[in-house]
Amino acid sequence: MNGAQAVVRTLVDCGVTTCFANPGTSEMHFVAALDAVPEMRGVLCLFEGVATGAADGYGRMAGRPAATLLHLGPGLANGLANLHNARRAHTPLLAIVGDHATYHKRFDAPLESDIDALAGAVSGWVRRTTRSADAPADALDAVAAALRPPGEVATLILPADVTWTDGAEPAGPTASAWRSPSPVPDHQITRAAGALRGAGDAGTSTTILLGGTGLRRSAIEAASRIAAATGARVLAETFPARHERGAGIPNVDRLAYLVEFAAGQLAGTRNLILAGASSPVSFFAYPGKPSTPLPPGCQVQVLAEAGDDVPGALAELAYRVAPDTAPLVQAAVRPDLPADGELTAESAAAVIGALLPEGAIVCDESNTSSLWLPGVTAGAPPHDWLSLTGGAIGQGLPLATGAAIACPDRPVLALEADGSAMYTASALWTHAREGLDITTVIYNNRAYAILNMELERTGAPVTGTTARDLLELSRPDIDFTALAAGMGVSASRAETTAEFAAQFSKALAEPGPHLIEVALPPRG
Numbered sequence: 001m002n003g004a005q006a007v008v009r010t011l012v013d014c015g016v017t018t019c020f021a022n023p024g025t026s027e028m029h030f031v032a033a034l035d036a037v038p039e040m041r042g043v044l045c046l047f048e049g050v051a052t053g054a055a056d057g058y059g060r061m062a063g064r065p066a067a068t069l070l071h072l073g074p075g076l077a078n079g080l081a082n083l084h085n086a087r088r089a090h091t092p093l094l095a096i097v098g099d100h101a102t103y104h105k106r107f108d109a110p111l112e113s114d115i116d117a118l119a120g121a122v123s124g125w126v127r128r129t130t131r132s133a134d135a136p137a138d139a140l141d142a143v144a145a146a147l148r149p150p151g152e153v154a155t156l157i158l159p160a161d162v163t164w165t166d167g168a169e170p171a172g173p174t175a176s177a178w179r180s181p182s183p184v185p186d187h188q189i190t191r192a193a194g195a196l197r198g199a200g201d202a203g204t205s206t207t208i209l210l211g212g213t214g215l216r217r218s219a220i221e222a223a224s225r226i227a228a229a230t231g232a233r234v235l236a237e238t239f240p241a242r243h244e245r246g247a248g249i250p251n252v253d254r255l256a257y258l259v260e261f262a263a264g265q266l267a268g269t270r271n272l273i274l275a276g277a278s279s280p281v282s283f284f285a286y287p288g289k290p291s292t293p294l295p296p297g298c299q300v301q302v303l304a305e306a307g308d309d310v311p312g313a314l315a316e317l318a319y320r321v322a323p324d325t326a327p328l329v330q331a332a333v334r335p336d337l338p339a340d341g342e343l344t345a346e347s348a349a350a351v352i353g354a355l356l357p358e359g360a361i362v363c364d365e366s367n368t369s370s371l372w373l374p375g376v377t378a379g380a381p382p383h384d385w386l387s388l389t390g391g392a393i394g395q396g397l398p399l400a401t402g403a404a405i406a407c408p409d410r411p412v413l414a415l416e417a418d419g420s421a422m423y424t425a426s427a428l429w430t431h432a433r434e435g436l437d438i439t440t441v442i443y444n445n446r447a448y449a450i451l452n453m454e455l456e457r458t459g460a461p462v463t464g465t466t467a468r469d470l471l472e473l474s475r476p477d478i479d480f481t482a483l484a485a486g487m488g489v490s491a492s493r494a495e496t497t498a499e500f501a502a503q504f505s506k507a508l509a510e511p512g513p514h515l516i517e518v519a520l521p522p523r524g
């Protein structure tokens with residue numbers, strides 16, 4: 001076998017069976033190896049940000065890494081923003097980056113750049129293979145690193161001659177390579193139990209902040225039992241990688257994006273217990289505003305870090321402080337389909353709440369249009385909610401691509417703001433090419449609406465029309481139905497609530513990708 005064939009065989013043997021690729025000349029032997037090892041599914045993405053975002057969506061849902069195949073430094077750089085989001089999501093992800101042949105690098109050919117430096121910005125593990133015979137073992141180490149709890153981006157740089165040189169043997173998976181999450185030390189559970197025993201006392205309020213695997217069903221149920229028994233509050237981190245929610249699962253509100261609102265949610269908290277979440281911070285600094293929403297004097301304690309066994313820690317805590325208490329589960333309630341009327345983000349949310357199918361995977365990058373969604377979907381049939389973990393927009397359409405490939409039997413919704421959709425719109429072509437069951441809803445408000453709000457909040461002095469003009473997506477308006485149709489995705493445009501309801505239920509009923517453009521009214 002040549003190095004590429006042995007790497008692909010090794011990856012398949014340890015469960016990495018999907019490769020989101022945008023290759024170039026230095027990756028041609030890797031591409032050819034996909035024919036030699038047909039168990040590896042190659043998925044062509046037309047921009048590297050789609051490949052990396054898709055690998056993020058895949059890893060979040062499958063719990064094991066997909067590979068990406070990227071072309072030297074520039075290809076990696078194009079994929080960096082969504083690798084950043086994957087890093088924040090703690091997604092297991094294997095970034096394979098091709099490079100010039102080892103002996104060719106010193107000639108400084110045009111595509112030569114510092115791949116290692118670029119990779120270091122987002123990866124928990126980086127290795128450059130220099131000999132074909134080492135490539136399979138390096139690939140195995142890369143997968144093990146990606147799966148290291150809580151999950152990380154592992155980057156393997158493969159020079160072209162490493163991939164084309166013969167004499168490599170696949171490396172067998174070694175069970176010891178895969179580590180499980182660490183159990184939480186007893187003293188952390190004891191300390192949290194101590195704080196919780198005083199949770200209901202006047203003036204000593206305790207809040208449990210869930211994040212990471214703390215937002216899986218069993219962890220949420222344990223947290224709900226603790227809350228019911230002790231009077232503690234439970235909140236979720238603002239942008240979870242994957243939140244299991246819906247009827248039959250306790251409802252957990254997310255901490256608000258705006259620091260003032262988050263401060264309101266945390267008001268009165270004397271003890272904050274972190275279960276898989278980081279201590280909350282304001283997304284940005286604003287003149288005169290605090291950097292964290294925590295009330296003054298609030299004690300923060302870690303029950304479990306993201307890489308720990310968060311559900312296990314919560315279960316043990318529930319055993320100690322809530323042995324006889326049942327979780328408070330969310331009832332099955334959903335809004336009626338709204339009557340016809342003006343189509344707004346609020347009425348569109350009601351339609352989604354009324355029709356959300358069981359088992360849906362919702363990839364939410366709807367930004368300012370998301371405000372009404374949590375409330376109207378809380379009692380919908382059980383579903384997963386995937387959000388923008390690292391704030392780098394252009395993630396939603398790729399994320400949906402990977403989620404749909406990881407879970408081909410589940411309906412996937414991509415709820416997309418127009419500006420964010422445009423970063424990685426070519427993901428729609430992959431939706432069509434792979435026949436993915438993804439319903440994309442584009443909220444077309446013809447603006448970077450959130451930045452209009454941020455312009456006010458930062459207090460930046462606006463004296464003319466240029467600043468506002470940089471935040472408008474008009475002249476020309478973007479025609480998303482034409483864009484989608486041009487990439488082979490069945491598309492329609494809704495101007496009223498009834499039109500949206502009809503188009504949305506049709507899209508859900510038909511297999512394959514659909515896009516619905518929600519024409520929002522002009523901002524007041």
Ligand SMILES: Cc1ncc(C[n+]2csc(CCOP(=O)(O)OP(=O)(O)O)c2C)c(N)n1
Pocket residue numbers: 081366367368369391392393394417418419420421445447448449450451
């Ligand atoms: C990679 C990246 N580039 C730029 C930004 C800055 N940014 C934040 S929100 C935003 C515009 C969002 O507009 P849209 O997606 O249309 O959502 P809306 O605010 O209209 O709901 C931009 C450009 C970012 N967060 N990430």
